[in-house]
């Protein structure tokens with residue numbers, strides 16, 4: 395038997411989804427040579443495809459003992475470790491991959507996702523320091539090096555590294571949201587502005603960069619433009635669930651817990667429910683059992699496509715949520731949830747007024763917002779990422795001005811990001827049972 399030919403047969407069968415034939419071929423290879431590095435690697439991937447992640451990790455590690463210089467195997471090992479909930483080991487595997495192959499794009503992008511959610515990276519920083527020294531024309535290395543320095547608390551060096559990365563041009567790593575956020579957090583507002591202006595000049599139709607620029611410049615904006623939200627979330631939809639999981643995002647669970655408690659207290663299901671800004675549908679399955687009919691509404695078709703795949707919603711509507719609540723609806727709602735979406739609306743008065751119109755008497759809204767606290771006298775504030783935070787007193791004022799009762803709120807941690815907790819509020823408003831409208 396020609397070992398290499400048999401291995402190629404296995405790979406071809408594997409690609410075509412014929413796992414049995416692939417397994418036979420890989421086992422033949424390993425029978426002839428039990429230490430065959432590629433045979434072990436591909437058999438590991440096959441085990442992963444068959445749902446046996448632990449076997450996959452063991453086989454790929456064994457393969458790497460035979461050939462430690464296989465960047466793809468290291469990247470694959472990182473992916474499986476990440477999915478198996480072992481982010482530190484995954485980060486180490488990706489780091490070894492880029493050490494071997496400094497232009498391994500996939501491994502860099504994986505490092506980026508993990509670093510954004512990490513709280514420390516002591517093992518990685520020396521490796522990245524060495525890589526930027528050896529490969530100074532590598533924007534992805536500078537980007538992750540900057541992020542790594544920031545996590546280690548070296549603010550100035552981090553800002554220098556990110557500026558270096560931006561010098562490669564607006565088409566490289568032109569993620570205006572992220573870079574603007576980080577440069578502002580590092581005290582380099584001017585540089586963030588300059589970068590955003592360049593992107594807008596090169597691409598005047600870029601809604602994301604235009605809004606970001608307005609937010610960093612401090613322009614008076616009372617909500618994020620629809621085009622911006624749509625374009626940002628359409629692009630983000632493929633990785634949204636993964637990225638948010640990495641950030642310890644808990645808002646859907648926190649809102650669903652409140653829904654569960656309310657359902658238990660009233661001992662009934664909510665007949666008509668709407669999830670405002672449902673996104674990829676993280677909240678839908680968590681509240682489904684408490685709902686008669688569940689409708690999701692969102693501006694982003696990309697996010698809605700993901701939500702549709704969950705089969706948790708009876709209706710999914712593409713549209714702007716305030717306009718939807720104001721429209722001539724076929725039914726009014728018993729319950730509305732709104733998770734991590736009001737951060738794209740600053741002025742909440744139109745929302746509360748429209749909500750009152752769309753709710754049945756006695757209906758409830760349970761929603762999350764980012765918490766604006768401290769000495770400021772503002773009701774809401776937009777940060778350099780274009781996300782709004784609100785004060786609880788403002789939420790109460792808007793609700794009451796729309797003839798809704800502000801029942802309660804509680805402070806929570808919504809997620810963590812760049813090593814810090816993001817504080818939020820879960821609040822609860824109700825339309826009075828006896829209402830004039």
Ligand SMILES: C[S@@+](CC[C@H](N)C(=O)[O-])C[C@H]1O[C@@H](n2cnc3c(N)ncnc32)[C@H](O)[C@@H]1O
Nearest residue numbers: 627671672673676692693694714715733735738
């Ligand atoms: C951060 S995501 C949260 C998604 C989901 N609620 C969750 O918790 O996973 C915010 C979502 O709100 C949607 N959104 C923002 N502003 C909106 C608006 N004015 N009308 C409808 N959807 C909006 C976005 O498209 C995005 O899908």
